[in-house]
Amino acid sequence: MRRATLSRRAALGAAGLLGLGSLSACGIPAAYVPEERRSATDRSERDKKLTFSNWTQYIDVDKAGKRPTLEEFQRRTGIDVTYTEDINDNDEFFGKISPVLAQGGDPGRDLMVISDWMAGRYVALGWVQTLDRANLPNVTKYLDPQLSHPAFDPERSHSVPWQSGLTGIAYNRKTLGREIKKTSDLWAPDLKGRVTLFAGMDEALGLLMLANGADIARFTTDDAHKAMSQVQKLVDTKHIRRFTGNDYTSDLASGAAVACQAYSGDAIQLKAQNPDIEFVVPEEGAELWAESLMIPNRADHKVNAEKLIDYYYQPEVAAELAAFVQYICPVPAAREVLAKSEDPDTAALADEPLMFPGDEIRARLRTMRDVSAAERPGLHQIWGQVAGV
Known part of the structure; x- marks a missing residue:
């Protein structure tokens, strides 16, 4: 079984315009949450259950529609997991859960998977x-x-990667x-009208700034403005298809x-369907990202x-999950497990x-x-004009 092609890093919608300062204006505290809201009286031992919110098709599923690794966790621990695929978009989910968290209420879930660029907002808000x-x-x-010290959570004290991936370039060779070989190769004259970029600023900008030699x-x-100005010229000349x-x-x-700009997890599926599709990590670099628990x-x-987080970091379990979702596995030791598989297709992974x-x-x-x-409103306004979003 292989997952269907599905990208996780959904483009920013209207809610993405809200920086932390804007949240204060909406009555949501920007950086302060009273200490009593930060933790609850833990009922783990008494209840033996948890609720886990995730994206669709982001966990292993067998032919019977069951989730083998999750069921094995429940068997080993006796913990009953309510697994819900109720995250479709980072902003949409933030809009759903933020009013409850802002008021110190029960969020109705014990674990959630959030893209790192949005996870930083949850951490900053406390x-x-x-x-x-x-x-x-x-x-x-x-x-x-390489995933241990993100800027928003340097010691990974509030987040742990679920899966990871790259933003690079896919093309039909x-x-x-x-x-x-380089991002600038996308701007060759014979590719006019045949190139796409991501609509989300957080998704598109990293690769574009790397192409200019910026340390992202x-x-x-200024690095961001330079990249957006270059894209505006490409839009004006109709080089960008959409x-x-x-x-x-x-x-x-x-x-x-x-x-096009593309995600590494999708590229594996695209190439399986069409061997002429190639994925490139540009010479000047690609963006590494994660979605975190x-x-x-x-x-x-x-x-x-x-307990569930740590269970999925056992190499054997991480390998089983990775074989299905086919993103970058945050547990490098899972590679050795896959290599020993008796199934040639699995071992090849x-x-x-x-x-x-x-x-x-x-x-x-x-x-x-x-x-x-402080940066987001101004940058997002310019990007919105460039990308038409």
Whole structure:
């Protein structure tokens, strides 16, 4: 079984215009939450249950429609998991849960998976609990070092990666007739009208700034403005076919686009359907990102949630999950488990660089810092005009 192609990093909608300062104007405290809201009386031992909110098709599913790794967790621990696929868009979910968290209410879930650029907002607002590292020995031992210190949560004290991925370039090599090696190759004259970029600023900007030599871990507003100005010129000359959400895959598959910004997890599926599709980590670098597990304030079953987080960091379990979702596995040790599989297709995944990047690719991966609350309104206004969103 393989997951259907589905991108997680949904483009920012209207709610994404709200920086932390804007939230204060809406009556939501920007950086202060009374201490009594930060944690609840944990009922893990008494209740033996937890509620887990995730994106669709982001966990292993067998032919019978069951979730093998999740069912095994329940069997081992006796913890009953209510698993809900109620996250469709970062902003939409934030809009659903923020009024409850802002008032210190029960969020109705003990664990949630949030894209890192949005996870930073929850951390800054003080709306997620501090993880007890003593309950996470597998995380401490096996977490990919390259994902261990994001700018929004330097010690991973509030978040743990669920899955990770790259933003790079996908293209049809047969149609183009040559290789793409750098982001600037997208601007070649013969690609006019045949290139797509992501509509979401947080999704598109990192790769564009890297192309200009910017350090996206410390980018300045000038770096962002320079990249957006370049894209505006490409829009004016109709070089950009359009700005996309998750539907960029259909443009590439149909031939409407020849090259595009793309996610590594999708590229594996696209290439399986069409061997002429290639995914490129540009010479100047690509953006490494993650979606992370977080425990919201007032969650009733924090210890149970931490048990589930640590369970998925066992290499054997991480390998089973990775074989299905086919994003970058945050547990590099899972590669050895897959390599020993008796199923040739599964064993071959151990050599898939878009799941387990080697040193040469890793050297070109960069993690983008968050767009701050002060920067977001101005940058998003300009990007909205450029991308028409």
